[in-house]
Amino acid sequence: MRVLVVTAVPVERDAVTRACGAGEISVRRVPGAEIHRAGPLDVLAGGAGPAAAAASAAYALAAGGYGLVVSAGIGGGFAGVAPVGSLVVASEIVAADLGADTPDGFLPVTALGFGRDRFVPPPALVRETAAATGARPGDVLTVSTVTGSADRAAALLAAHPGAVAEAMEGFGVAEAAGLRDLPVLEIRAVSNAVGPRDRDAWRIGDALTALTEAFGKLIPVLEGWTRHDRDDTAG
Numbered sequence: 001m002r003v004l005v006v007t008a009v010p011v012e013r014d015a016v017t018r019a020c021g022a023g024e025i026s027v028r029r030v031p032g033a034e035i036h037r038a039g040p041l042d043v044l045a046g047g048a049g050p051a052a053a054a055a056s057a058a059y060a061l062a063a064g065g066y067g068l069v070v071s072a073g074i075g076g077g078f079a080g081v082a083p084v085g086s087l088v089v090a091s092e093i094v095a096a097d098l099g100a101d102t103p104d105g106f107l108p109v110t111a112l113g114f115g116r117d118r119f120v121p122p123p124a125l126v127r128e129t130a131a132a133t134g135a136r137p138g139d140v141l142t143v144s145t146v147t148g149s150a151d152r153a154a155a156l157l158a159a160h161p162g163a164v165a166e167a168m169e170g171f172g173v174a175e176a177a178g179l180r181d182l183p184v185l186e187i188r189a190v191s192n193a194v195g196p197r198d199r200d201a202w203r204i205g206d207a208l209t210a211l212t213e214a215f216g217k218l219i220p221v222l223e224g225w226t227r228h229d230r231d232d233t234a235g
């Protein structure tokens with residue numbers, strides 16, 4: 001079984017495939033994107049945001065042959081837990097702004113009586129990923145709007161005290177994986193702090209380097225995970 005890795009943009013895709021070494025990369029065109037096959041990974045730059053990520057991941061997964069789906073890329077880290085240049089792995093992938101705003105605060109989509117607001121990656125895989133890469137485990141929030149103020153960052157942390165990072169694709173990738181009953185993992189390299197907008201403080205190059213290094217260590221874990229039947233219910 002192969003691993004489908006979904007990034008948002010081609011520079012993230014290439015940071016992942018670089019971890020597979022100098023071997024050949026074969027390219028398959030899909031609507032609006034390419035899947036780059038390198039080692040055990042099929043890596044797709046499926047677009048930014050949860051909708052693009054869900055649509056492209058669902059299209060790629062229809063080909064079959066996958067045993068695991070990974071959402072990967074750069075992300076914003078919450079202060080004090082995920083500094084710029086560090087790695088995080090999602091113990092839960094949370095749709096943090098999917099729901100309804102009310103005078104009494106935010107209601108998640110589940111409170112509206114439909115859908116789901118989180119996916120839980122296999123805990124053993126999260127542990128193995130953290131051990132292999134040094135990634136900090138915690139909730140990774142999927143948002144459609146990048147946080148740009150201290151107030152919004154504080155509100156997200158109040159609602160999700162276990163949050164380590166936010167990004168824009170994880171929940172969409174997880175929805176696509178869920179339709180196929182496949183396990184999902186999300187790993188992010190932190191390029192910026194969640195909070196007041198400060199484009200000069202972004203460290204995208206450092207985060208992409210960290211992403212490559214992380215996949216260098218993660219690939220054996222992913223291969224082991226897809227090679228055997230695993231008990232993914234064990235806490």
Ligand SMILES: O=C(O)c1cccc(C(=O)CC[C@H]2O[C@@H](n3cnc4c(=O)[nH]cnc43)[C@H](O)[C@@H]2O)c1
Pocket residue numbers: 008009048049073074075076077143145146147148166167168169191192193194197198
């Ligand atoms: O213009 C801004 O203020 C701004 C701030 C942070 C990120 C962006 C992006 O356009 C990148 C979105 C892209 O990268 C992931 N990402 C990286 N950092 C964050 C973040 O702090 N919050 C949410 N997403 C982030 C995301 O997954 C997208 O693929 C613009």
